[in-house]
Amino acid sequence: MKFIIQQAAAIKKMEILISELCKSLGVSRTTIERWIRQGKLPVSKKGSTYGFHARDLKNWAAKNHISLNLEPRPVQGPETEEEISLSTALETGGVYHQIDTGPDVPSVISACVERIKAVPDDCRTDLVRQLVKREEALSTGIGGGIAIPHPRTPLEYLDQPMIAACFLKNPVNYHALDNQPVSTLFFILFPELKFHLYLLSSLSFCLRNRQFSEFLKTCPEQSELIEKIDALHLAQKM
Amino acid sequence: MRKLKQIYNIFYAKFFLFDDRLVLMTAGAVVGVFAGLAAVTLRLSLAAVLEFFQPYRQYAWAFILPGIGALISFLFLDKVMREGAGHGVPEVIYAVSRRGGLLRLRSTFSRLISSFFTIASGGSAGPEAPVVMSGSAIGSNIAKFLGLNDRQRMTLVGCGTAGAIASIFHAPVAGLIFSVEIILGEWKFVNIIPITIAAVAGAQISEAIIPKKELFQHHTFSIFTGDILGSIGLALFTALISVIFTRMLRTVGALAKRTPVSPWLRAMIGGCTVGTMGIFMPMVLGEGYHPIIEMVDGTFHMAFWLIFIGIFLKIFATAITLGWGGSGGIFAPCLLIGSLTGVVFYKAMMFVFPNAAVASEGTYALLGMAGIMSGVMQAPLSSIFLIAEITGGYEAILLLLLVSSISSTLSHIIEPSSFYFKDLIERGEFMRPGTDARILSDLSLNEIINTNYTTVSENMIFRDFINKIRNSDRDHYPVIADKTGDYLGMVRVSNIRKYALDPAFYDMIFLNQIMDTDMVTASFDDDLHDVLEFMETFNIDHIPVVDHHRFSGMISKARILDLYRRELIMQTNIQ
């Protein structure tokens, strides 16, 4: 007698909610209800609610070769992709003013990299080499006095993606698309490729804004810059 | 009290859930007994009343008897019971294939009583279809009472059918096979056992109540090699007759619908016509078991041409009884026509080859029955076992097989759908388990539709739209009218690529300028079959569902495949 009651309690405990079952089987509630009505699912109807028994269900799924995942499925999709906001990246990277450099591209890059604090010291030469190589392939000067130097491969020695904004003391000929001298550089440095495209696209979204480009000419401080960027992104979301 | 409930729950879980064999077997036996009782009741009351009316049939006014019977039968069915038209077997098949075996309570007795009036008064019809209807309705309602699910209910419907047939013919095997072959259409282990039990129960009930008065006495038939040729010839003949019979049933029924008289008068006229025929040839009246018994015994004496006319008179009488408002089945008429056909063929054969070494006239009557039954019902197994079982003619089983298979094949070629299935096939309701049609009808659009779509306004500027699709992985955006919320058209990301890549367009156009308004849409009134047809015709993978001008969601081919496969597995793979 006691045994039976215990068993009953166990049965109750194993009940699975219909909504969970919908997810595990990947079908709609209507389908589940129809299957129950047609007697295709091992299910007990208790009043107006249904109870499922996990063990029966597993047997049933095995017998019918239907994939049944009673544990919650790993959620996928773009929502859960790690995203990093432009302002956070900029905070990590920092803003640097009045950089004094030589007249050519490699010297500009090495001077800027020297200043970026978040880059480990023993990696600077490697980073400069990579960035210069990238510039040789195709200039990152996008016009309007702005360049976005970035390496082609992820940098394993970084913990987080970052953007460093460097304002040069004197504009330099950077072989930009519009042949204008460059005075502002945004370094995009990233440990994984997926950050690269995202940061690049949000940055270029800001740079397309004329007001923002004008604002950059004033060589703003880090806090001002971040504020402006946040305002822009907020406006986009609206 | 609570403990009791828990114990009940365990029993429920153990015996009622998936391992429901015990429940189904017990319920099957009960259903079989009740179905058997229904059959026995009808048989006994028919026998009594037919005997009572026997003396009156001699009078000249007797032709009116079947008329009155058909009239009462019609009025009872239509006005008192308010039943649907038809003889009932297609209704049972429909209920099983489409409605989970749900049948109304009134069906348990309505056809029983109305067919009693028809047959007792002399209408040419059989008591079997009404009994099948009753039996299966009994099964369905017992299942309803027990709160069983569709699958279990269908099994009990099968049990009812088997019990009824088994009881009326004393033929358990025929009951089992008829039930599985005609009604359920699937051979499954879980079905067969309860149905067998029900068939045995039904047969035992009738055995217990009507002990020794068996329908047909058992005979020994001696078979010769020459009979093989003979039965092939007979099979050709029966195929022809059964096609004529099927056609006649339909033509007369259609004629009745076109006749501009009120239905009750029509029933009366039909009955009187049969009655008039009965005055000249009493054989055509009633279910006609007596002449069959005589023919199988070899004691039937009638001139060759009279029998030949008898075949057609019986066909006509049956068609008019059933088509013009009477109630009953074609089982018994089939048997009579079959035995007449067999006897005619035998006599013709004897005339041409007087010295051929062949079996008796009774054997040919037997074979003729099998031939006509399998020709009309196109269910060879049922007819072979039924004939073999009711006549005990197992010696003739080889010839029965031969005649049945040839006859059903031939009539299938000429008349592709059998008498029972024809209506259903024409309405597109003939759905056996595991077939494409059944799966498509089971899956509703509600189950397949993906409602997770964001709608956009017709007045949205293209730039805003570009920003919207930036953060989404959807390909389709339904465009909705601002004021009414009606669906206007669809923007497909893949279709607007050329604009999306040109920023000059961004502030120039509104969404209602680039949306696709010709995209074919489905509605919830369509079934999946229609939707698939749309997809095929227009060669698209996605179709929006628009219900009452409102966008409800999209249906994709990928999702259909996913669910279709599961459904197929479920329908074909249950234990």
Next chain:
Amino acid sequence: MNYKLLHIFRNTPFGRETFLQSLHFCKTINAYPVVYIPKTDKFLMYFSNDVVQVNLDSSFLAFPETAHEHVIALFDEAGIPPRFYEPKNFTASTLPDISSQFDYMCSQRSVSDRSSQIGLGHLGPKVRRMIKQATFPILIASPVFKAWKSISVFFGGSSNAMNALVLGLKIAMASGFPLKIYTVLENNNEDVYRDMVRGSELEELVDQYVNEWCFYESSEFDRMLYEVPHDSLIVLGAYGHGLIKEILLGSKMEHIQSTVTNNLLVTGPNCRISLT
């Protein structure tokens, strides 16, 4: 969501009143009426564990030639695009199956034209069975068209009353009409009922939409019925316990339907109502 209401049209002045009621209901809660003009004197409705045959009397089949235009005229008057239901499946050639995939259904108190059965106090056996089996609420229309302007939920505390409350809230949200809850105390105090709602996710909605919650002693049932505004839609759950009451749909329901003339929206024991 597109809510659909099934209306079986009867081409008589009385049927017009009922149809006007359906139209008003649909307009108020933004649903679509779907009209079935019967062509045979009976039809079937299949539910999950039962099949109900509804027999119509001759008044439903009268004047088939004008029925269609009458319906269209009434639709036009209400400014709703006309929509008709055609049965797709037939159990037998004279026995169409009417889909049970609707969200509401409108019915008279009795599917009959005998005036003695149309009045109060008689709820036809078919209507009872439909309420018992239906997965959707049934609108039992008042004999004469009555434009209701408020909603009264009879909340008794059973699970089915909960259903009624959800339905009442749903209609209040869709229509914007004020909602009142009426409860007869059965050996409990008010808090028991309030706690029932408090525990559920309805709490917020009740706070937002319920204008007043009226409590009555169990002896004051008839006073309560009188105090329900005459122009309000009564939402209630029909439920039965035990065999006898099951047939009667619960004694309360019987009493209510024989006393008040209001439109009743009844949720049966098989109704499933969700807010979305």
